[in-house]
Amino acid sequence: MKRLFAILATLAFSVLASGPAAAQATSAAKERVVIQVSTPEQRIWNQALNYVENLQELYGKDNVEIEIVALGWGIGMLKFDSPLATRVADSLKRGAKLQACEVTMGRQKLTKQDMLPDIGYVKAGLGQIIKRQKEGWSYISG
Amino acid sequence: MKRLFAILATLAFSVLASGPAAAQATSAAKERVVIQVSTPEQRIWNQALNYVENLQELYGKDNVEIEIVALGWGIGMLKFDSPLATRVADSLKRGAKLQACEVTMGRQKLTKQDMLPDIGYVKAGLGQIIKRQKEGWSYISG
Amino acid sequence: MKRLFAILATLAFSVLASGPAAAQATSAAKERVVIQVSTPEQRIWNQALNYVENLQELYGKDNVEIEIVALGWGIGMLKFDSPLATRVADSLKRGAKLQACEVTMGRQKLTKQDMLPDIGYVKAGLGQIIKRQKEGWSYISG
Numbered sequence: 492m493k494r495l496f497a498i499l500a501t502l503a504f505s506v507l508a509s510g511p512a513a514a515q516a517t518s519a520a521k522e523r524v525v526i527q528v529s530t531p532e533q534r535i536w537n538q539a540l541n542y543v544e545n546l547q548e549l550y551g552k553d554n555v556e557i558e559i560v561a562l563g564w565g566i567g568m569l570k571f572d573s574p575l576a577t578r579v580a581d582s583l584k585r586g587a588k589l590q591a592c593e594v595t596m597g598r599q600k601l602t603k604q605d606m607l608p609d610i611g612y613v614k615a616g617l618g619q620i621i622k623r624q625k626e627g628w629s630y631i632s633g
Numbered sequence: 634m635k636r637l638f639a640i641l642a643t644l645a646f647s648v649l650a651s652g653p654a655a656a657q658a659t660s661a662a663k664e665r666v667v668i669q670v671s672t673p674e675q676r677i678w679n680q681a682l683n684y685v686e687n688l689q690e691l692y693g694k695d696n697v698e699i700e701i702v703a704l705g706w707g708i709g710m711l712k713f714d715s716p717l718a719t720r721v722a723d724s725l726k727r728g729a730k731l732q733a734c735e736v737t738m739g740r741q742k743l744t745k746q747d748m749l750p751d752i753g754y755v756k757a758g759l760g761q762i763i764k765r766q767k768e769g770w771s772y773i774s775g
Numbered sequence: 776m777k778r779l780f781a782i783l784a785t786l787a788f789s790v791l792a793s794g795p796a797a798a799q800a801t802s803a804a805k806e807r808v809v810i811q812v813s814t815p816e817q818r819i820w821n822q823a824l825n826y827v828e829n830l831q832e833l834y835g836k837d838n839v840e841i842e843i844v845a846l847g848w849g850i851g852m853l854k855f856d857s858p859l860a861t862r863v864a865d866s867l868k869r870g871a872k873l874q875a876c877e878v879t880m881g882r883q884k885l886t887k888q889d890m891l892p893d894i895g896y897v898k899a900g901l902g903q904i905i906k907r908q909k910e911g912w913s914y915i916s917g
Binding site for chain 3: 527529531563564594598614615618621624625630632
Binding site: 664666677680683687688690692771772 | 811813814815847848878882898899901902904905908909914916
């Protein structure tokens with residue numbers, strides 16, 4: 492009988508620990524948002540950087556993880572000659588991650604020397620966005 | 634022994650009630666779609682309003698909840714001088730919610746007097762889209 | 776007592792089989808990505824076709840299902856006179872699905888004779904994207 496209760500307890504625990512309730516609790520703890528930047532328009536790049544400020548103000552800086560993934564036509568936001576270099580640096584200082592897509596860099600023959608300092612790199616921008624979605628991050632198209 | 638069965642029954646019920654099956658049943662009942670409008674292009678605003686008609690035709694007017702969130706460069710769709718004022722009014726009459734982002738309004742020094750009548754307001758457009766995604770709404774970038 | 780263990784075993788099995796772990800296992804088996812194309816810009820159409828190549832390279836051609844849904848302002852990508860006809864044919868040969876939205880075709884008085892060969896058709900582009908999201912596909916805005 493004791494063994495039976497032990498099994499029950501284990502089972503109940505695994506339900507509670509791995510079920511939707513647990514997932515909800517985790518995501519309530521900290522917001523996580525991945526933002527896609529894939530257009531060549533500077534006003535859209537600017538807007539994505541506004542999003543960093545807005546989200547930090549909304550949730551509190553320590554309660555939200557923000558990752559901007561620049562790929563395709565959006566890669567220019569993170570290039571060395573980006574018109575938004577100062578704002579990019581500010582977003583990094585605020586704790587947001589800005590990730591450049593290495594597939595895009597390869598297509599455009601860009602190396603890390605061509606990019607802004609302190610940014611991050613991901614093997615494939617699309618793959619990163621897909622991975623984040625599957626990890627439960629909210630997805631925002633820039 | 635009776636108590637044991639009671640525990641088992643409770644456990645089984647909680648699995649059935651909170652599991653993926655329950656989530657699916659809820660979402661099958663009524664489609665819920667949140668549409669982001671964050672570009673300054675009128676043709677994209679127009680398209681978002683087309684989406685309202687299309688979704689209501691597809692699912693039946695009473696079987697779908699639609700919320701358009703206008704933020705950033707998209708806020709103009711809901712301003713008093715919007716070139717789409719008539720279509721916005723029509724979408725509201727159809728039962729769609731059109732929500733203006735108050736963060737954007739603050740940045741652009743807009744008050745409710747500057748906006749179209751009968752629209753809704755959300756504290757933060759991004760926050761609303763994220764909230765809807767977490768509630769299981771489908772997300773469409775306008 | 777034996778019956779009790781049988782109930783326990785059934786319960787444990789149903790938890791393991793229908794829970795998040797199972798969902799993860801399924802999605803790990805094959806990536807599934809739906810891409811929305813709804814802007815009139817050729818550079819964005821081109822980019823969506825790049826995505827097909829990138830995703831197949833990233834995951835391996837047999838490990839990813841890709842569906843591009845062209846609707847609204849994006850329908851031109853799949854019209855007979857599309858500037859990207861050759862690239863569309865190549866994407867089809869690679870195994871991607873390219874779906875034209877019949878709601879959009881109706882609005883623009885287009886018939887299948889006006890469209891590129893071998894593409895697919897969906898009753899409603901938005902409905903297809905929503906359906907895919909609910910089936911667990913990753914969503915990318917083009």
